[in-house]
Amino acid sequence: MSDTIRLRPEDDVAVAARALEAGVAVEGTRTLGLVPSGHKIALRAIAAGEPVRKYGQIIGYASEAIPAGAHVHTHNLAFRGTDHAYEFGTDLRPAPAPEMRDTFMGYRRASGVVGTRNYVAVVTSVNCSATAARRIADAFGPEELAAFPNVDGVVAYVHGTGCGMAGDGEGFEALQRVMWGYARHPNHAAVLMVGLGCEMNQIDWLLEAYGLEHSPTFQTMNIQNVAGLRRTVEAGIAKVRAMLPAADEARREPCPASDLTVALQCGGSDAWSGITANPALGHACDLLVAQGGTGVLAETPEIYGAEHLLTRRAASPEVGERLVGLVEWWEDYTARNRGSMDNNPSPGNKRGGLTTILEKSLGAAAKGGTTPLAGVYKYAEPVRARGFTFMDSPGYDPASVTGQIAGGCTLVCFTTGRGSAFGSKPAPTIKVATNSELYARMTEDMDVDAGTILSGGTTVEAKGREIYEMFLRVASGEATKSEAQGLGDHEFVPWQIGAVM
Incomplete structure (x- = not known):
């Protein structure tokens, strides 16, 4: 594995694949000091005020002149609010028809809906x-x-x-x-x-x-x-x-994968989230959508700065406009409460290499895969559309997942890089580690190791297939690591909006 990862040719930074000392050669320059694993290195001299790109997108602006080879983080990279010219439906890539129709063993209720637990x-x-x-x-x-x-x-x-x-x-x-x-x-x-x-x-x-x-x-x-x-x-x-x-x-019976609705979540993110686990979950979502199933992305503050990529996938202008409306509501909501959209990432996210919400969001949005955005929903609103969808929610994991479950999600898939002990009921949570060190350290909590993508042991697509196949097994009754530990009794947290009187 290389010492660094450059995600797009147009990027101004590379990511350190391991902790690097001063003087390490990096794509035509040398590191000027210690760069922790997962953190960013400037590949060129960046003038103060200039935009800085990662994932081929702006993640912030240089708050001071940044020389080539310097560590790029909170000390020299600043957040600015987004100002996108939104496009609707310009990047529509329908999922290809699958070679075979997959099934799982679920509980078909009298109303016709299908459960994964009882x-x-x-x-x-x-x-x-x-x-x-x-x-x-x-x-x-x-x-x-x-x-x-x-x-x-x-x-x-x-x-x-x-x-x-x-x-x-x-x-x-x-x-x-x-x-x-x-x-x-x-x-x-x-x-x-x-x-x-x-x-x-x-x-x-x-x-x-x-x-x-x-x-x-x-x-x-x-x-x-x-x-x-x-x-x-x-x-x-x-x-x-x-x-x-x-x-x-109630008895389990064969049900098509199209009856699955999966909540797509992340928490305790690090720099590897947008490189390993989130893209792999995105590929699993694509496989599910190809079967006629539904993936539900949420956490509106954590797609801020990446929403323009989702509007390009909107199945209709109305769907795209509804997403933009949610982002504008959050901008107003944080302003009214004298906050900032950049209040996220958290201290733990920053220790893991994420600097601004723009950078975090670009990685988080990858959980939604590549298929068209079929619907956008209010918090806890029933998700009616099939395919890839979005639900408004805060970035706080328990509140967000509560809304997704209320909307009809019967499984939750949760990626994490810093580590999370999250679990949920009645929809079981599958947890995906972004790096192998975390997977080994929290093996009783992590179901899937996406860190093998970094080591070259597997591809994003192969890991996505592994996650998707776990969807079917867990939906059929296989216990997740969080279920084995009895998690889920204290993670029901409805989002409290408005004044307490």
Whole structure:
């Protein structure tokens, strides 16, 4: 493997493939000092104020004169807001028809949707009912569930909002979409919703707005109506116990890969994310789309500076305009809160070699592969289009994934370079390490090692195929590393938009 990687001929920087001392020869120049692994080296003299390119795109502007061979990072590379002339549908590359139609063993529900897991859910409307929900779910341990081998577990979805909020507007609507999405998620065989009774986020309003009806596998209750916490927990346990036999009747059956909807996520990113794991996940997304399945990219602040590449793939001007509208909303949102879009990358991202949000976004967008952008959705909105899609969300992983799952994702694929212990329910998370050192260090957490792309042991396409094939195995019941460790009970985090009152 070479000491450096230059991603495009027009790039002004190369990436150090290992820690480099001063004096190492790099493409016609020599390093002027220590450059950590994954960090950038100037390949030419760059004047102060000049744009700096990586991935063939601008990642920032020189905040001072940068000599050839210098380490390029936060001390000499500055962020500026994007100002793109957007193009729509100028880079449409439909996925080729696959040679064969793939299948997995899934749970086909009465509504026609297909799940990859079979849980009983206890969903809260407000933080005030969180303790009740936890106690209801905790009552069902391995001993009792052993009698229901087709049930993956009883899960409580609790959160810190639901009251002290406006009764309409973006925040309220987003929370209602999350609750509806979890109430009707394909990976849930039965659902019990638990509220307090006086909260702003009324369960009855949700039932009316979304046409939800009580049934043996869908029940609701409020602590105030039941007359206290203890009685609510007792009644809730009885309701779940009555649901378990019906949930256990579900059986896996062959289902086409077109029935899969996969959340495309990254967290704890490093410089290798955009070179190994994210492009490999993008190729896996292309393979899934070719089968008629759906990939859902999210984290709007983390495509900032790369959104112009996605609008070129928009299936229609309306789809492209909707994406641009989301970016403009975030620019206004951060300005109103006296923030900056460059607040991301995080300190850990920067230690891993990422300098600006523009650089991070260009790597993050690679998770979406190359096929047309078929749809753009609000946070937690049901994803109806097949193919590659985008959902608005913050970059905060638990909140983002909660929205994707509410939108219908039945699997999550999560790339990481610094390391992540993320997991999710009811949709299992597959974690992909960007480098082999991380994979070896966190082997109990990582499912796939994309670092072999750096060493030349495999290609992006071959690793993408490996990830895609893991989609099918996990969708059929194979446990991921995060599932084996029981993760997912505390990662339900609805995005809280707006003032707390």
